Amino acid sequence: MEEPPKSLAKVKHIILVLSGKGGVGKSSVTTQTALTLVSKGYKVGVLDIDLTGPSIPRMFGLEGKKIHQSSKGWVPVHLSTNLKIMSLGFLINDRGSSVVWRGPKKQAMIKQMLSDVFWDELDYLIIDTPPGTSDEHITIAEELKFANPDGCILVTTPQQISVDDVKKEINFCNKVKFKILGLIENMSGFVCPYCDECTNIFSSDGGMNLCRDLGLRFLGKLPIDPSFNEMIETQGDKEGKTLVDFYKENTSFTRFNDIIQLILDDNLPNRLQNLTL
Numbered sequence: 001m002e003e004p005p006k007s008l009a010k011v012k013h014i015i016l017v018l019s020g021k022g023g024v025g026k027s028s029v030t031t032q033t034a035l036t037l038v039s040k041g042y043k044v045g046v047l048d049i050d051l052t053g054p055s056i057p058r059m060f061g062l063e064g065k066k067i068h069q070s071s072k073g074w075v076p077v078h079l080s081t082n083l084k085i086m087s088l089g090f091l092i093n094d095r096g097s098s099v100v101w102r103g104p105k106k107q108a109m110i111k112q113m114l115s116d117v118f119w120d121e122l123d124y125l126i127i128d129t130p131p132g133t134s135d136e137h138i139t140i141a142e143e144l145k146f147a148n149p150d151g152c153i154l155v156t157t158p159q160q161i162s163v164d165d166v167k168k169e170i171n172f173c174n175k176v177k178f179k180i181l182g183l184i185e186n187m188s189g190f191v192c193p194y195c196d197e198c199t200n201i202f203s204s205d206g207g208m209n210l211c212r213d214l215g216l217r218f219l220g221k222l223p224i225d226p227s228f229n230e231m232i233e234t235q236g237d238k239e240g241k242t243l244v245d246f247y248k249e250n251t252s253f254t255r256f257n258d259i260i261q262l263i264l265d266d267n268l269p270n271r272l273q274n275l276t277l
């Protein structure tokens with residue numbers, strides 16, 4: 001009988017983050033999803049399999065960290081008791097590098113990342129995927145075929161070019177039977193760093209209109225918030241505070257909290273109850 005990877009045997013929920021284009025905020029949505037869930041007391045893992053330029057180590061201030069092998073598999077970096085991170089970025093050296101391997105090697109690495117990390121017990125595993133739809137996505141779908149993932153969060157910017165690309169992502173999800181938990185419109189307006197007022201500087205509502213047209217759930221808009229980037233860049237000066245503490249004080253937190261609450265309100269069933277492991 002086909003079985004899901006053993007490394008996911010104690011992971012209650014799996015959520016993938018997908019975008020049609022690069023640079024629209026997939027990794028920052030992954031990061032904010034993880035930080036918000038940790039702030040609510042959940043045990044969370046983040047798996048970054050974006051071969052086009054893994055940015056999760058930078059988001060969590062973990063650049064340069066090394067991964068160790070144990071008899072149970074790769075040991076993810078423990079940022080705190082409730083937050084573990086594994087990224088392809090820990091296995092390649094330079095900041096901003098993307099992997100230039102040929103197809104079969106990329107696919108083997110994705111399989112290994114999905115099956116050989118020792119997560120132990122987690123409430124949520126959030127997976128940051130490469131942008132677009134590619135052979136790598138098919139590998140992810142095949143590897144998770146029997147793992148019963150909860151579904152996907154889609155990320156787009158409001159502009160038509162990004163919205164058009166996210167449509168391909170929606171087709172992909174339908175094809176591989178990944179449930180779409182909803183769509184986030186990122187970089188929708190700009191938050192003034194002085195007064196917290198949000199202003200639409202470019203087009204807005206592209207993601208929201210797409211959801212209305214296709215009958216998908218719209219999870220919300222996230223404006224461009226310079227304080228979020230500042231938090232990521234300055235996380236060296238923690239003075240005893242954790243990144244989660246900082247995030248809870250950040251202006252993005254309240255908005256993101258509302259988004260995550262929509263997903264939590266779904267009461268997604270514990271995937272382990274429907275699996276024979």
Ligand SMILES: Nc1ncnc2c1ncn2[C@@H]1O[C@H](COP(=O)(O)OP(=O)(O)OP(=O)(O)O)[C@@H](O)[C@H]1O
Nearest residue numbers: 022023024025026027028055131187222223224225
């Ligand atoms: N709402 C936002 N407010 C401020 N900065 C943001 C926001 N969303 C994303 N960014 C910044 O934009 C840059 C690109 O975002 P991110 O790395 O999350 O995109 P991505 O879709 O994951 O890109 P890639 O496909 O290259 O991995 C990052 O520096 C990130 O901090």
Ligand code: SF4
Nearest residue numbers: 192194195196197199
């Ligand atoms: S109120 Fe308007 S002009 Fe003044 S700081 Fe805020 S956004 Fe800028």
